[in-house]
Amino acid sequence: MPLPDIELTITPPAHLYQDARRFLRFLRVAAQKHSVRIAVEVDRSGTFKLSIPARDCVGLDAFLQEITFQHGLYYYLCGVSNRRDVARLIVKPITEKLMQSQYDVAYPVQIKKHLLKGTPDWAGGAFLDGTAQKYEILFQKLKLKLVTGYEFARDLDDLLTEFMLLQLGHPKGLQSPKFNILVAKCDQQDVLRTKEVRKLFNQVHSLRTKGLHRLEREIPDSEISEIAQNVYEFFEWFDDYWRAQDEKTTMLSGKRYRRIRYGKESISTDAPEDFKALWAEVITRPCHDCGVIRGEFHLDGCDMERCPRCGGQYFCCDCRIEQDKFESADQSP
Numbered sequence: 001m002p003l004p005d006i007e008l009t010i011t012p013p014a015h016l017y018q019d020a021r022r023f024l025r026f027l028r029v030a031a032q033k034h035s036v037r038i039a040v041e042v043d044r045s046g047t048f049k050l051s052i053p054a055r056d057c058v059g060l061d062a063f064l065q066e067i068t069f070q071h072g073l074y075y076y077l078c079g080v081s082n083r084r085d086v087a088r089l090i091v092k093p094i095t096e097k098l099m100q101s102q103y104d105v106a107y108p109v110q111i112k113k114h115l116l117k118g119t120p121d122w123a124g125g126a127f128l129d130g131t132a133q134k135y136e137i138l139f140q141k142l143k144l145k146l147v148t149g150y151e152f153a154r155d156l157d158d159l160l161t162e163f164m165l166l167q168l169g170h171p172k173g174l175q176s177p178k179f180n181i182l183v184a185k186c187d188q189q190d191v192l193r194t195k196e197v198r199k200l201f202n203q204v205h206s207l208r209t210k211g212l213h214r215l216e217r218e219i220p221d222s223e224i225s226e227i228a229q230n231v232y233e234f235f236e237w238f239d240d241y242w243r244a245q246d247e248k249t250t251m252l253s254g255k256r257y258r259r260i261r262y263g264k265e266s267i268s269t270d271a272p273e274d275f276k277a278l279w280a281e282v283i284t285r286p287c288h289d290c291g292v293i294r295g296e297f298h299l300d301g302c303d304m305e306r307c308p309r310c311g312g313q314y315f316c317c318d319c320r321i322e323q324d325k326f327e328s329a330d331q332s333p
């Protein structure tokens with residue numbers, strides 16, 4: 001039986017339409033080297049349709065390995081201005097779909113880390129935080145259809161409750177407040193920072209409570225997978241967040257420096273007054289790129305973090321490149 005052609009679609013948000021076009025152009029050109037012909041069509045609604053003939057699959061495998069293992073996507077993103085958004089909303093979903101067409105499992109968290117950092121490690125099970133790890137397992141169970149949609153919602157509701165109690169430092173054994181009270185408390189204490197996340201938590205809880213009446217246990221797959229993906233992204237952020245707060249210093253050119261917290265950047269005294277005023281106002285809001293608040297460390301790969309050595313953008317300044325060289329020289333025999 002001949003293999004089917006690979007087809008996938010993506011509808012990027014309107015403000016990233018040009019970024020999507022640019023990335024697809026990059027992909028097409030890069031794929032040609034491996035004799036993979038990627039055809040791209042766009043319809044009026046801004047949906048891109050990619051198709052690759054089945055006979056190109058051998059080349060596709062080599063191509064995917066090249067852009068991931070050789071850090072092709074990472075380097076591509078280094079040259080993009082709104083890198084995090086482009087990574088999250090364009091490069092990651094397309095890469096994920098292409099990988100799923102070739103391999104049975106593609107690990108979303110690894111793809112993202114790889115895109116933003118160019119990490120060489122490529123294995124499943126990436127979360128460090130305990131609750132996040134439990135979620136990762138639950139997420140895989142759902143993907144493998146080991147649990148039904150309702151069972152997933154039920155277990156997730158328990159997990160989110162456990163997560164909130166832990167974050168709030170609720171003593172074990174003491175009766176737990178109702179779910180919505182927990183969500184409100186977490187909001188006050190900056191554990192659940194956005195309206196979307198609070199809504200997501202409440203959505204899971206309402207699916208569970210509805211399911212207590214046996215008749216409402218049929219939840220559409222699309223609804224469950226959307227929730228599952230959004231919760232995954234929340235834990236991904238949360239995990240990155242703690243990782244970033246734990247990393248208080250950094251090695252640059254062989255010397256250790258204290259990282260600069262959001263809002264603690266030194267602004268030159270000669271800077272124009274209107275810039276100083278603007279900056280003072282900006283830091284009252286969460287970081288536009290990574291979402292941390294004043295006084296916290298930016299997440300890995302954030303474009304707002306300053307380098308403590310040169311004052312440039314920390315994620316891409318020369319000090320990081322020098323440090324990489326320094327480390328590789330150190331490891332060579």
Ligand SMILES: [Zn+2]
Binds near residue numbers: 289304
């Ligand atoms: Zn940031």
Ligand SMILES: [Zn+2]
Binds near residue numbers: 307310311314318319
């Ligand atoms: Zn630097």
